[in-house]
Amino acid sequence: MGKKLLLEHDHVPGIQGYDVYRKNGGYASVEKAIKTMSPEALVEEVKKSGLRGRGGAGFPTGMKWSFLAKPEGVPRYLVCNADESEPGTFKDRYLMSRIPHILVEGMIASSFALGVNKAFIYIRGEYYYIVNILEKAIEEAYANGWLGTNILGTGYNLDLYVQVGAGAYICGEETALLESLEGKRGNPRIKPPFPAIAGLYGCPTVVNNVETLASVVPVINMGGDAYAQIGIGKSTGTKLISASGHINKPGVYEIEMGITVEDFIYSDEYCGGILNGKKLKAVVAGGSSVPVLPADKILNLANGEKRLMSYESLSDGGFGGGTMLGSGGFIVMDETTSIVENLFTFARFYHHESCGQCSPCREGTAWMEKILHKIVDGHGTMADIDLLWEIQAKIEGNTICPLGDAAAWPVASAIRHFRSEFEEYVSNPSGVKKNKHYDSVHNNVNV
């Protein structure tokens, strides 16, 4: 069994409630942090731990914290990004609904480290039932003196609020999230200035993912150096992976970074192999926006070594031959899956979720969806495939926020690795439909 830091007490009955959580060592990190450590020492500890943002970009958390501007007389804010909307990612939902207190605890410790007196959890609208769970946890934390004024008699004050979004993927982008939190239309802001300088209400703000803030708890408990021992290289600690698709045991797994991808897919501890003994075709390793990789490329690196579940190893080979760990939405596709139809689903999603601010993303995502629709319907031409390639190249990197990139990468990788399949859809559309190479009903015929 791999080491578990976040889901260590997941199996304990009643861990959702305060009493059980406290008995199992909960809020020890807050005690340790507020009573014995200075904010600077805490930031230093997080830096030492090598903890990286778990929301997708993998930016070192300690570094992000140290960028926070600290002008006199201006409030600072901590915002927890719980707007987990990436298709294929559901780890934060699991964590928040099972162990809500670990997020509250992590946020208190982080707020203390950043000198924040008001913190927000921005949660996506579809997670309305988790709002109740979180609010109950926050209420319990207030009742037991972990939140409010004069926490643990140290004179430190903190208020924690939950804000519900209205169901927009784009609000997971940190500046769009801040706009939405301010009550405006959720459009990403143009950076710079970054939120660390001018964020919520124009004040310095740190926006962190749920899992990142929860990971601060073990970092403080065990110390930064000990945390850095776990994992491999610059990918320290553990990572929650949301495994879905054609696997025997889909679900949320906490892995120690550095296990091989092959292990993760085939071992009984994790995914337990491909459903019905079929062959692995492709994997989207980090949520729908990262490049899709065919079986041989996801299992092995270009130099023949096994690919590992870590930030570096997964992105080995660049965009041509690698992918990204992203948010950890691990989607496995077996041999019956149609990459073209899968891509169409993704493209439809990005078209629907584009905010419409900047032209390449607004028009490009819609255009790509239309072309893919045409190909899937059997009316495509070979020129459409090239056109699709060119559109994605014109979107990528030219937009305000990463949604444009997120829409472009799956298209680029699907064409790069599975061009023959697109050509089959174009040259022999009736054959594709008649032979039922691919189950089009999302492949859950046998589930």
Next chain:
Amino acid sequence: MAKVTIDGRSIEVPDGTTILQAARMIGPEVAPPTMCFYSKLKTSGGYCRTCLVEVTKGSEKDPRPMPKLVASCRTTVMDGMEVGNNSSPKVKEARKGVVEFLLLNHPLDCPICDQAGECHLQDLSYEHGSSKTRTDFERRTYNKIDIGEKIQLHMTRCILCYRCVKVANQITDGRVHGVMNRGDHSEISTYVEQAIDNDFSGNVIDVCPVGALTDKTFRFKSRVWFTKPMLANRSCDKCCGKVNLWYKGEEVLRVTGRKDQWGEVEEFICNTCRFDKKNTSDWTIEGPTPVDRHSVISANHYEVLTKPSVIHLNDIKPLPLKEGNKI
């Protein structure tokens, strides 16, 4: 002060200047085109992505190039920055892509559009676009709506530059229109078909780079190149009163703000000046508006014809032949 080099031409500009402003200071040859940026409106820019430039050297201190193309209208210069605009093939390629995206759902109904002739999108696509389209899908269309008594919105032509929203936010009181919906369904609209009723609302027409917002008192009256712009002023208690009058014959067809070299109005004008003062007697005429000779509006007007000089045949002498030169 920061020294910035754009397409190989350097200039010293105050700190905090954007790349675009610096490029405009150097001259129109290196200035990137803009569709959404408007120097008179705060926080405008960054949406259309036509002004993308490549920063090949970040600054003197940190010479690393920027990894992506950046929107020049929203990126401030650093000392020693080197920028590629027209000289960068990456920028040209990206700009071509942006034009294609902007035209993707644009109806290209220029023959019946009042903006034709002074349309920024026309200029942009002529300079940076491709001559044919690669889409065969139906373009999105909307019904025309009247926002306010004198303004018509034809959303089909809109490129969502957000300028009119910024005008309503910053120039007028109580914005009643904005962007509705999301993605390519986004549209400029008023909340529950409210009318825009405001002394300065007419300025949304001037800032619109395309023919989405048009003056209902001018619609279908004339093509712009058949009208003559005249600088005129009157003392107005609401605005500066400095305008362009657009004449056709003796008749004033429309009144707009005065536009500068970059197509931006110099000062915003009020609705009284714009819609209600359409007699020559209301105005003090200053003289013809200088029009760029490349503009279609300059055609047939104000052309200063140089008299052909009288040539006497006797004065023409054969050019001296050099040895070895054959005719």
